Amino acid sequence: AQTVTQSQPEMSVQEAETVTLSCTYDTSESDYYLFWYKQPPSRQMILVIRQEAYKQQNATENRFSVNFQKAAKSFSLKISDSQLGDAAMYFCAYRSAESNTGKLIFGQGTTLQVKP
Amino acid sequence: DAGVTQSPTHLIKTRGQQVTLRCSPKSGHDTVSWYQQALGQGPQFIFQYYEEEERQRGNFPDRFSGHQFPNYSSELNVNALLLGDSALYLCASSFPLSPSTDTQYFGPGTRLTVL
Numbered sequence: 483a484q485t486v487t488q489s490q491p492e493m494s495v496q497e498a499e500t501v502t503l504s505c506t507y508d509t510s511e512s513d514y515y516l517f518w519y520k521q522p523p524s525r526q527m528i529l530v531i532r533q534e535a536y537k538q539q540n541a542t543e544n545r546f547s548v549n550f551q552k553a554a555k556s557f558s559l560k561i562s563d564s565q566l567g568d569a570a571m572y573f574c575a576y577r578s579a580e581s582n583t584g585k586l587i588f589g590q591g592t593t594l595q596v597k598p
Numbered sequence: 599d600a601g602v603t604q605s606p607t608h609l610i611k612t613r614g615q616q617v618t619l620r621c622s623p624k625s626g627h628d629t630v631s632w633y634q635q636a637l638g639q640g641p642q643f644i645f646q647y648y649e650e651e652e653r654q655r656g657n658f659p660d661r662f663s664g665h666q667f668p669n670y671s672s673e674l675n676v677n678a679l680l681l682g683d684s685a686l687y688l689c690a691s692s693f694p695l696s697p698s699t700d701t702q703y704f705g706p707g708t709r710l711t712v713l
Contacts, residue, residue, distance in 0.1 A: 527641075527690075527704035584646065584700055586631075586643065588641050
């Protein structure tokens with residue numbers, strides 16, 4: 483069974499600075515997808531970024547980028563130029579590409595605080 | 599473009615009661631997944647519905663059941679409520695043209711409190 487682990491329950495960053503959130507996962511599959519979701523206090527889960535395991539190039543979305551290390555089974559999220567609106571709980575998630583159901587397996591989450 | 603909607607927003611029930619939660623998928627989506635999120639935890643997959651059938655189920659007891667209607671909306675039913683069922687219930691919709699494109703979009707959730 484696949485598992486996702488986020489070892490940082492809480493992180494804080496100063497506004498305009500850079501922060502990295504860690505995520506490791508365990509799987510025996512070779513083809514899968516990884517995601518970072520953001521959940522603000524309003525509760526709506528929002529997709530931040532997505533990575534296909536077969537792509538060596540790290541995904542980027544504006545101020546958000548990932549460091550995908552397939553051999554190490556590591557998938558960290560870097561937020562550059564942090565903004566107050568980035569404060570939220572961040573979840574790392576795994577989805578098998580070998581199943582057609584799209585079941586997401588989530589980590590425990592990291593709460594990010596952004597200080598003005 | 600309407601996103602995923604869920605109702606009700608909050609719900610309070612007592613142990614042993616039954617509850618029904620509702621979800622309308624994002625326009626154009628035909629697949630609905632349900633997740634349970636305990637306070638301070640990551641969401642846990644309950645099940646997924648596609649073409650009005652349960653396609654996959656997570657590790658949840660039979661007290662949890664669901665339904666999908668022809669218009670793709672979905673219901674989650676929980677019978678014989680336990681205190682441990684208190685959680686945020688999230689609905690996510692997707693349109694799986696292919697595994698590389700079917701991103702799941704989440705609704706705001708229903709907060710269920712069991713007393």
